[in-house]
Structures are given as structure tokens and as C-alpha cells.
Amino acid sequence: MDTETPYSETEEKIFLAALEEFSLHGKQGARMQQIADRAGITKALIHYYFRSKDRLYEAVFAFVVRRYFINIGENIQPGEHFADTLRNFIDRYIDLLEKQPALPFFILRDIAEGAPVLSAKIREHLLPRKRNLPFLFVSSFEAAVASGEIRQHDPIQTLITVMGACIYFFAGFPVLSVIIPGLKRERARFLAERRDHIFDIVYYGLTPRAENR
Amino acid sequence: MDTETPYSETEEKIFLAALEEFSLHGKQGARMQQIADRAGITKALIHYYFRSKDRLYEAVFAFVVRRYFINIGENIQPGEHFADTLRNFIDRYIDLLEKQPALPFFILRDIAEGAPVLSAKIREHLLPRKRNLPFLFVSSFEAAVASGEIRQHDPIQTLITVMGACIYFFAGFPVLSVIIPGLKRERARFLAERRDHIFDIVYYGLTPRAENR
DNA sequence: TCCGGTATTAACCATATGATTAAACATTAT
DNA sequence: ATAATGTTTAATCATATGGTTAATACCGGA
Secondary structure (H helix, E strand, C coil), X not given: CCCCCCCCHHHHHHXXXXXXXXXXHHHHHCCHHHHHHHHCCCHHHHHHHHCCHHHHHHXXXXXXXXXXXXXXXXXXXXXCCHHHHHHHHHHHXXXXXXXXXXXXXXXXXXXXXXXXXXXXXXXXXXXXXXXXXXXXHHHHHHHHHHHCCCCCCCHHHHHHHHHHHHHHHHHCHHHHHHHCCCCCCCHHHHHHHHHHHHHHHHHHHHCCCCXXX | CCCCCCCCHHHHHHHHHHXXXXXXXXXXHCCHHXXXXXXXXXXXXXXXXXXXXXXXXXXXXXXXXXXXHHHHCCCCCCCCCHHHHHHHHHHHHHHHHHHCCCHHHHHXXXXXXXXXXXHHHHHXXXXXXXXXXXXXXXXXXXXXXXXXXXXXXXHHHHHHHHHHHHHHHHHCHHHHHHHCCCCCCCHHHHHHHHHHHHHHHHHHHHCCCCCCC
């Protein structure tokens, strides 16, 4: 994994084990011993490097959120057409989720408790930047409405729809794979189709048509 | 709350407090003492009625899932047109989530651990029934494709899109309300619009149009 | 009124678990 | 070689927490 952090080898092992355990069981549910076991070191070493469980969690959470914003919020360019912006967003979002499948659960756990950490991070990282993702999505959307590329609709509602459509596959996968036979085996193909599907439904659903039904 | 259960008043208080605490902090994170405090009784009483934390959690989980399937999976009739099926599904799903806003987090926590409990319940309750929701959605979808009401598309992909679009508003609300100013205040109106929006985008995105662009 | 069962509590117990410590081990510089 | 600094471990501690118990309050029926 490319943590891009100046961590020592041991720190890295601890960090990755912690990420895994926290994702799986949450802050409270995760056990220091199990993190140590997974990392192949002693409990005491975790404290040597990260001081306390709280700080370890904080470190992991901060890293996860930073990666989230780097992948999603930054360096995004609005396409000339809304079609480009939309397609780009879907691909980017799904890429991120594929790279970091534990992410939704990590985030959702914080959200379940009222998102105390996440909303602070959003206020700190996302909102101050002018070129953040929601902003770009909305402005690209509105420009496309003005140019007639798409019909009048609420950009925020659309954004929520797209995000939900992307994330639910990952968050709901264990359940979906029970309902849908063969999903686990064909996950890759299904996911590739998923990108096209979301784009097609949403974009087609937004573009005006000749007749007024 | 209408638990429809033969619980005594005290049991009910405990149950509701547990539901709240488990939703908020998960099985491990929830504290028996805090459940007791919230219910306004003593820790020992919880054990008197529910024996152990495990059993209490099991009781709460079973209830939540049962309610979920009752509201979603049962008594659903496919509409004559797919438009009706779709609209009905969206309304039903959002109604349920509105009534039980803790539900997504409750479910998602189980999913995060690989959905051990939930997948068992699905296999037990949902799959054996012929008239379950995914089945009806898919068959209504395919009938509509055959009749020309909607164009060719993957019904499963569409189902996932719709579910994700519905659920994400609730699961992501704390985050969304940071990003979108005034969302908290106008939640009701936004949610009402949400139903129309999802239906419109998806249905409009599915229906064929005169010109082939 | 008193008895018997049910409900409820306060105090206590056992243990899991986060945290600390002191000693051993490794590595590097002098 | 040896001191010094950094890394790692085994053993131990302190406490939070799930669970138990025995005593007490409550309440309906004889």
C-alpha cells in the first residue's frame, strides 16, 4: 500500500493492521491485542509508537479522510460538457472506493455517531477550498442547464443520487451478494458495467428529448 | 413506538434504549450502563429481562430486521406499469427509512463485519418467499422492457441505483448537512422532493425517446 | 393483614483490556 | 570493543465493564 508516509516499517505494519481492525470493528470494537497480532508485534509496541488507542485511531482516521479528499476533492477539472464532469466524477469515485473498500464503513461508523470527526474534517479541508467537488459539480451542472445540454433539475439532488448509486454497491455488497447469485464471482465485470449504468441512467435521465411527453 | 410486541412497559423501555445505543455505538461500543441510564433503570434489570448483552442485541437486531422485511419485502404488489412499481418502491423505502432513521446504521454495522447476521436473516426470510421485493422489481422491469415501456437495461443495476439513491440521503445526512447549508432546517421539504427526483431521473432515464441520439 | 410471587435495586465479582514498566535486544557511532 | 541510543518484549497494573447475588420494595389474592 502506498501510504506516502514517513513511517518506519514497524509503524507501517501497525498502521495497516489498525486500519483493518478499525474498519472491521470500529474504534471501540477493535482490540489492541488483535491489532498487535495482525501486525505481528507486541501490544506494547503500539503504545511505543502511537501512545494510545485514541491517538492511533485518530492517526488512521486522519489518513483515511485525507486520502478521501485528495482523491475526490482535489485536482478535479470540470469538463467542457456536463457529460464529462459526470463521467469523470463517477469513475473517480468508484476508483477510490475500489482502492479502499474499507473506507465506506470507516466513514459510516463516524457518521453513525453523528459524524463528529468527519464534519470537522470537512469544515477544515473541503469547505475552505473554492474548487471542491460539490461546488464544481453544481456549477458544471448549472452551466449545462443554461446551455441546454441538460434539462432543469436540482443539482444537489442529482449529486446525492450519483454518490448513493456509486457507494451503495460497496457498502451493500455483502448483502447484495446474498441476494444476487454469482455477484461475488463476477464482481469485476459487474462493477465495470456499474460505471456505464450509472452514467447512462443519470445522463439520459437529465438530457432533454424532442417530444414533450 | 409501535413495537407490536408483548413486552412489558419496562422491557419496552429497555428495548428502545438498547435500540438507540446499539444504533449509535454498535454492539461492542454500546455500554450496558448507558442503556440502563437511558431507560431509567438499573443495569441488573436488563439482565433480569434479557439475560446478556448478546441476547439483548440479538433481540433488537431480530426486531429491526423483521420490521425491515415486513415493510419492504412483503405485501408488495407490482403495478400495472413499471412506473407504478418504481414509484411504489421509492415511497415505501423512504417511508421506512423515515420511520426508522437508525436502521441504516444498524444494518451497516453488521455489513461492515461481513454481514454475518443479516445474510442469515436474508436467507431465512427473504429468499424463500417467491414474492420478495427484488424479484418483483426485476420481473416488473423485464415485463416493461418487453412491452416497450422502458428501454433495455439491467434490472439489477437499476435496483442498486434506486436503493442507493434512497438510502444515501439518510446514511449521509450528517455529512450532507455540513456541505449543504440549510439542509437540516429544510429536511422535510428536501426529502419530499427527493422522492420525485429519484423517480423522475430514473424513470426518465429508462424510457425510450423518439430520436436516437 | 399477611403471604407469595414479581419487579427492582445496591453492592459486589470476575475478567477483558488499555496502558505501563523494566529489562533484553539490536544498531550505530566513537 | 564499548557506550549510547533506539527498538522490542514479557510481565504487570489499573480500571471499565459485563454479569451476579442477595436483599428490598411492590402488588394482587387469600
